[in-house]
Amino acid sequence: MDSSIKYCSRCGNHVSFRIPPGETLCRHVCDQCQTVHYQNPKLIVGCIPDWQGSILLCRRAIEPRSGYWTLPAGFMENRETTSEGALRETFEETGAQVEIGPLFSLFNLAHLNQVHLFYRASLVAPVFGPTAESTEVLLFEEAHIPWEELAFASVRETLGRYFDDRRANRNTLHQIDLDPVQESRAKSLNSRATG
Amino acid sequence: MDSSIKYCSRCGNHVSFRIPPGETLCRHVCDQCQTVHYQNPKLIVGCIPDWQGSILLCRRAIEPRSGYWTLPAGFMENRETTSEGALRETFEETGAQVEIGPLFSLFNLAHLNQVHLFYRASLVAPVFGPTAESTEVLLFEEAHIPWEELAFASVRETLGRYFDDRRANRNTLHQIDLDPVQESRAKSLNSRATG
Secondary structure: OOOOOOEOOOOOOEEEEEOOOOOOOOEEEEOOOOOEEOOOOEEEEEEEEEEOOEEEEEEEOOOOOOOOEEOOEEEOOOOOOHHHHHHHHHHHHHOOOEEEEEEEEEEEEHHHOEEEEEEEEEEOOOOOOOEOOEEEEEEEOHHHOOHHHEOOHHHHHHHHHHHHHHHHOOOOOEEEEOOHHHHHHHHHHHHHHHO | OOOOOOEOOOOOOEEEEEOOOOOOOOEEEEOOOOOEEOOOOEEEEEEEEEEOOEEEEEEEOOOOOOOOEEOOEEEOOOOOOHHHHHHHHHHHHHOOOEEEEEEEEEEEEHHHOEEEEEEEEEEOOOOOOOEOOEEEEEEEOHHHOOHHHEOOHHHHHHHHHHHHHHHHOOOOOEEEEOOHHHHHHHHHHHHHHHO
């Protein structure tokens, strides 16, 4: 139940949290027009922008995790594909143009109702810089990745597996379920690094 | 713009379709409490239930595409992973227990604001039957797949590629963008078959 859903977006009347006719789960249902307001997981799409073996990271200018480093990624919008979303988010956060390659990793964060997708990608040119969403945008060689200042567990897992696969000359899709413990482990790493 | 969104689900006041402060796209924004009501693509998760080389299909009892055959699949719910969603949908639509394997195909249907995921899967036992969502549930060998009575283009593409890969002994992830023309081609095939 999402306690912020109190009114029907279609007719403005009150909603109840109950099982609609013919279904098995509780939903937010309008008491007046009977519209069922479904809540579903959201997709976060991003990429691993590679330029001659170095990876483009951005330091977040906005919450959540402002000040920490991340791969460019964000909420997928209606009317775009997953690759188009990854391309758009990369440009918005880094100013860089990329070519999106195959899917590299798929994360389930069931506790957050999120699915994260990261694509392999190549920078078209080493042109990038700070944006409204990123205070710094920089290329990092593997040895200089700020492992203890990464914003999200899915970013840390993606980068680690990317470099592992490169060493092993592997090309596999990584499917990972992340739970709250793994998420908070990322944050305690951060606390040690920055506290 | 979604014309069915007229009221704020949080406070019940009217919403406008406008660009919120600090953003670049129009959203449904509450005129009173300023809540931004984002609309995002939805995930449909399903599987290819294999039993000794035959595939379990279900004939849809409900719209859309009632009466046509499909792989078990449906909207992913909050608080579950993509694999758990595929498992749940398979049980709801076919009564069968499956073991979910690796991701097989990812479809973007940007015109419908949908992403479809199909997983490889194995039936735990050949136990299945009609359900509230399916009038018939049957195992089909490749030679007997009802190609001209399939409900959705993503199902047809998934089945075709699954059998192609089996012949070629390949194990790849298929990433496909489907446009409205490909969707309607599936339906005209149906019209020829059933008209």
